[in-house]
Amino acid sequence: MPRELRVLIGAAFCIALGYGLVAPVLPQLAHSFDVGTAAAAVIVSVFALARLVFAPAGGRLVERLGERPVYVAGVTIVGLSSLACAFAADYGQLLLFRGLGGLGSTMFTVSAMGLMIRLAPPRSRGRISSLYAGSFLLGNIAGPVLGGALGGLGLQVPFIVYGIMLILTAAVVLLRLPKRSLPHGADGGAPVVLSLREAFADSAYRAAIGSSFANGWAVLGVRVALVPLFATAALDAGPALAGIALAIFAVGNALILPVAGRLTDTFGRRPLILAGLALAGVATMVLGLVPVVWVFVVASVVAGVGAGLLGPAQQASVADVIGPERGSGRVLAVFQMAMDTGAIAGPVVAGLLVDALSYGWAFGITGAICLVATVPWLLARETLPARR
Structure with missing residues (x-):
């Protein structure tokens, strides 16, 4: 490296x-x-x-x-x-x-x-x-x-x-990190900037925007805001389980991250992204449907595994779209904005669903958003250079 x-x-x-x-x-x-x-x-x-x-x-x-x-x-x-x-x-x-x-x-x-x-x-x-x-x-x-x-x-x-x-x-x-260590553009000068129009013309980038939003909504938003509350209110498990609720998710994430990168470099970006979104979506739905402590623990670990599969593959796919010889400030900013938008909107919408309906509906809608995000990836191209 x-x-x-x-x-x-x-x-x-x-x-x-x-x-x-x-x-x-x-x-x-x-x-x-x-x-x-x-x-x-x-x-x-x-x-x-x-x-x-x-x-x-x-x-x-x-x-x-x-x-x-x-x-x-x-x-x-x-x-x-x-x-x-x-x-x-x-x-x-x-x-x-x-x-x-x-x-x-x-x-x-x-x-x-x-x-x-x-x-x-x-x-x-x-x-x-x-x-x-x-x-x-x-x-x-x-x-x-x-x-x-x-x-x-x-x-x-x-x-x-x-x-x-x-x-x-x-x-x-x-x-x-000296300036001379950074690669130049294809002609040896400053890198050509990849426009947003060119990026959105690529099916992989469009799909990455959707999965980034879903990841922000489910993983960075609802998981942080609602899971500890659910552990205390719905499971009646006391503050101890609420305190380790986020750590349980992190365990699943930590277990898969060491191999997720190798898998995405070997088998391609799309399979890992699809598997990650599916695992995170289904596991999140199960959280609200079966309010039992051991199911909560298993589902949290599985959701962490799904997020661990998704993250590296998604970022690698965006990197493939851009390439090392092109500038990409606005393209990356929009990708990041999709995730931040999901992280801000997710807890608000899920909280309203809990107040109006139940935790089951809140986690069910959150999981469904992850599953819907798989659809663009089913239609997107594989970006791994050896598998184009």
Whole structure:
């Protein structure tokens, strides 16, 4: 693996670890300004909303300035915003600084995907995507544990640690990822930009937009917002099971990620994406249909396996569409926006379904969205170069 990719994978772990550090204490910090629960929840959602709103501009920045400077700037902005959150004087400042963090987040997310596409060999894109996802997963698992411990020293401490960590990460990437290490365009100059019209003309990219939305809705949205509540309310299992509900999903994810990349580089992107969407969809439906603890555990693990199969193959497919010799800021931004839109809309719609009908309906609709997302992939082309 090229050294530059090892740098990016290590940076991904640090970023995810830091995000996990502040996650447990962020609502508590908002409450410290004497605001209600709804206002504390807004502090969490403003980050994702800022990512979604700024994504198109972030894509244009990548196309104009290049992936490396935008990546470094984005990580630095998130680091500085975290330090600012630690010293916020009131709720309004905290809301503003957290929103600025979302702006920086979309900058480094889009540019990181672009860097991975340009640096990863075509026949290894699945394996490298799985390593990148695995580093995020490990950081997300370890972060909340460390964040809870640091929060005991003061609610501001995790934010200070996160900010310093990200500024150091940006410096390492700046030094260890020289501009000359990035590939040029086909004529040796700056890469030609892939337009959105060209990208949407490709059946694989259109299908990836749909599966990205479904992944955001089910995995990043409903799973985080509803599964812990379901474990407590519907299963009557107490706070212990609610606390490990997300960890159960992560176990399935961690079990499959080491082999998912190799499978997608060997058998193609479409089979892994279809299998991942199907497993995640059916397992999510089962969650609401059979409110029994052991079924809940098994279904959560299976859903994690499905997400682990889907992620690397989906990202590798988008990378195949773009190729290493073309710029792709807006194309990647739209792909990321689809996921963020699902992550924002999913919990809201599913929560309304729970209030109006039941958890069964909420999980059933969520699983159905994953299954519907398989239809475009059944019609899409295989993008793995050896299997075109």
